[in-house]
Amino acid sequence: MASLTIRKLDDAIRDELRLRAARNGRSVEDEVRVILREASQDGLKTDARFPQDAPDPENSRKPLKNIGDQLRVTLIIGGGIAAYKALDLIRRLKERGIHVRVVLTRAAQQFVTPLAASALSNERAYTDLFDPQSEFDAGHIRLARECDLIVVAPATADLMAKMANGHADDLASAILLAADKPILVAPAMNPLMWNNAATRRNVGQLQRDGVRMIGPNAGEMAERNEAGVGRMAEPTEIAIAAHTFLRPPRAQPLAGKRVLITAGPTHEPIDPVRYIANRSSGKQGYAIAAAARAAGAEVILVSGPVDLDEVPGVSMTHVESARDMLAAVQAALPVDIAIFAAAVADWRVVNEGAQKLKKTAGNAMPPLQLTENPDILATISKLSEHRPPLVIGFAAETEHLIDNAKAKIARKGCDWIVANDVSPATGIMGGDDNTVHLLTRSTDSADIAVDSWAPMSKEQVATTLVARIADTVTQSTKDQS
Structure with missing residues (x-):
């Protein structure tokens, strides 16, 4: 059998040949022979002199991968x-x-x-x-x-x-x-x-x-009582x-900008044991904080109760209730950009129990009188002083997503709304992926533009959103100069 010598082979194809040869238990030279034999047979069958792909003769029949510059x-x-x-x-x-x-x-x-x-x-x-x-x-x-x-x-x-x-x-x-x-x-x-x-x-x-x-x-460690x-x-x-x-980041388009972000749920106490809350994990808000920090911004993250690690390089403030979150947000002003990704509870109990409410035989459930929580997004959007130049809210909906989001952006007075469908079937609430629609309000008209994004991970949503923010901030700076 004649020996084979191949020169000037692309590095990626060479690497793939070695991997494929190892997977099939052959030398690289024998692997090339198999590929040539299969290519020749395919050429005879299809009357084509050179097939487009060299197939795997034993298993997957997939063409050789070329990872190129990956x-x-x-x-x-x-x-x-x-x-x-x-x-x-x-x-x-x-x-x-x-x-x-x-x-x-x-x-x-x-x-x-x-x-x-x-x-x-x-x-x-x-x-x-x-x-x-x-x-x-x-x-x-x-x-x-x-x-x-x-x-x-x-x-x-x-x-x-x-x-x-x-x-x-x-x-x-x-x-x-x-x-x-x-x-x-x-x-x-x-x-x-x-x-x-x-x-x-x-x-x-x-x-x-x-x-x-x-x-x-x-x-905490895997071992019990070890930390x-x-x-x-x-x-x-x-x-x-x-x-x-x-791939070191070359540009930090938000350098010198101060960004405020809220994330997670709020817990509204009923008594010392029970509370009203929602299923927000805080993952999207934390991902946005990480992306904004990577873009060079000074980031203040106001977080409700979540089971997430703190974001490196970000100033963290942990809160429990909606009123606590509003106070922390107001204390962080002024900022250049405010992103309200937290799922704030709409209501709280009027008279929080000082002791655990007891269930007694024969007695009806104690009545819970609810009152509305402060609207953090609307409060900041409608400030006459220290209003951030760009205020972004989130709309988590289970029906009529775009219509409800458009109504919210008009009602709250914010500049952008990130809307997503959090119906249980989507798995978005608490999951790792998201499908969002970005609604932006024109500064010179009442028109609201809707940009629907493809499904992606929450980290990718964060990176895409921060890039869009950076483009807008950069353009605004150019317009003012």
Whole structure:
């Protein structure tokens, strides 16, 4: 059989050939022979000399992928309970257009499976240093070199010790030792392990070696009654850090601007135990705060009760009731932009019980007299002094979405309304995705324009909204100059 020599091959096609050959247990040369054989057979069948795509002869029959200029991350998942968060991290990286290859340590496979990682990354997950399908051409070297960044999440104390001391006794540590690309580490371990003198020495050595770190965060541990510094940074934080490192933000269009954002629900007490609330998670408001901060703004986030981590670099004010939120908003003025994403309770109980209301046999339920809460959006929109130049409200509706949103923008006096359908079937309230319509009011007429956006993640909604705000602010500045 004649030997094959191929020169001047595109890097992306070369990488794909290697991956495909490893997946099929063949050498690259044999893989090329298979492709040529299949192409020739297809050409004879279709009377076409060269087929457009070279199909996979055994499995998916998909054409070779060309990832071109797409950013590439090798994600190493260490063996800790936080490994389950790494699956969400794969998704968060892919949302940012990053191609992900996953490596799992032996311990990591006790918490997540290679199948799950493969399904989310759309790539084979790598686990074994001595895997004949990938190591026939030093696969660990390719995994170390054929990427733009290596992310280790979670990075256990053991894995960090191996990194600091140059061990290479498994696939993950061999990749890390062979790496000539930047490394981002997200430590995760018990607080006692994090504060151990050996771990501190290893951390110091890794930092001197140029390894970048994100976290760990403070909070509750998996172990009962354990809390402190040691929680792995949240997947969104790691994905943002990775994307920012790979593609540093060049422009900060909201630099010098002061942005006020409200988020989450409010809790209106009935008695010391019970309250009136809604199902808002606060995710959209927090995402907008992160996007505004990334755009260079000084951000004040007034948040109702939510189960979310604080946004890095943002001034946080936590409140409970609608009246508390209004007071915090007024205290933050003046601002350049105000975005009211909070789902504020419309009513509160007139006479809050000083003690828990008791249910007694034979007695009717105690009456709850309700009164209307202050309208934060309308109050700020109609200020005669210190009104923000751009006031944006949210309209969460379950029916007649656009009609109700148009009525709200006119009634409240705000400049823009972000409207979304929060019917239970949509899964938007409390979910990760959103479908919004941006209503904007013309400054020189009563016309209201409606811009309907495609379904996207709440982070993407936030980024798109902040970009639209930045364009408007920039244009306004030009018009005034």
